[in-house]
Amino acid sequence: MEKLVCPQCGYENKPTSLYCNLCKYVFKREKKTERLEKKLLQRTDFFHEIAVNKRKSAFLMFAFFALVVALGWVIGMIYGSGYYGLALAALIAGVMTLFSFYSGDRVILALSRAKEVKKESHPQLFNVVEEMKIAAGLSRIPRIYIIDDTAPNAFATGKDPDHASIAVTRGLLEKLNREELQGVIGHEMSHIRNYDIRFAVVAGILLGVVVLISDYFVRSMFYGGGRRRSSSRRGGGGGGVLVLVALVFAIVAPIFAKLLQMAISRKREFLADSSSVELTRNPHGLASALRKIAADREPLEVANRATQHLYIINPVKSFKMKSGSLFSTHPPTEARIRILESMM
DSSP states (O other), rough: OOOEEEEEOEEEEEEEEOTTTOOOBBOOOOOHHHHHHHHTTTTOHHHHHHHHHHHHHHHHHHHHHHHHHHHHHHHHHHHTTTHHHHHHHHHHHHHHHHHHHHHHHHHHHHTTTTTOOOOTTTHHHHHHHHHHHHHHSSOOEEEEEEEOOOOOOEEEEETTEEEEEEEEHHHHHHHSOHHHHHHHHHHHHHHHTTTTTHHHHHHHHHHHHHHHHHHHHHHHTTTSSHHHHHHHHHHHHHHHHHHHHHHHHHHHHHHHHHHHHHHHHHHHHHHHHHHHHHSOOOOHHHHHHHHHHHHOOOTTTOOTTGGGBBBSSOOOOGGGGGTTTOOOOOOHHHHHHHHHTTTT
């Protein structure tokens, strides 16, 4: 069967594909497809992009909370009361929240081997950060860290704008010019101003709650006395069906939770790109920076699966070909660049 070759990236797609599965380039084949491409390219106003991505992020977070509540309630019903499951979910979430809010950023910076630097050693970096801090209207400049790695990349972390940090690699400072650096810092400052750093913490906590509760329930069913207790309380065929439904839900829920977390991460990346343009008034700088970072072949050695979602571009190179998948932490880089270029 003849493949449909993407004119933008060269990827071979199915003949019936409406868009490229790698870079999301929309093929001009049908009126419906042309309308979709027009819809993508007409978003030239960054205020519109910000509003759209905020709405989508809010919906996804609501779905995440609903999933946690539903899982807790269904499993609680097996043990006699839905409130039992809700109480368990609230307890786990409370413990994880306290740890993440007060220690999460320090753990991430330590895992990334980031070292805090002063203005005397990196004056240009500090000047750019101060410019973006003023443009974003923040009251305090984030703490600045350097990762001693030649691969260009950056991320922001913290619990709120007053307790935030920005980490950039040595490779980013060496390979990007000032205009491109400003675009990247604007992107990371947008993550701070838009509370994406807190979004990431909350999404991670909710995912952890779903996984822990599901794992606890499945283990109790197969290895503990959970089945005997639930059957003795419920009895009859109806109880057996409820147990089966709860078991399937407990197995599937972590998958849906991971999908929601990744969808939230992708939407916040689009939002940060648009917000960066609002701060810099220069979409070319960020678009050029994204293109350079994506084209760089050097692996970021300190990155791992636990921190990959924080970076401006996924540094785990083995995931590059899957950037359009549902489990991707970032939207396709070409799609991000295309939207930025439509703002010029």
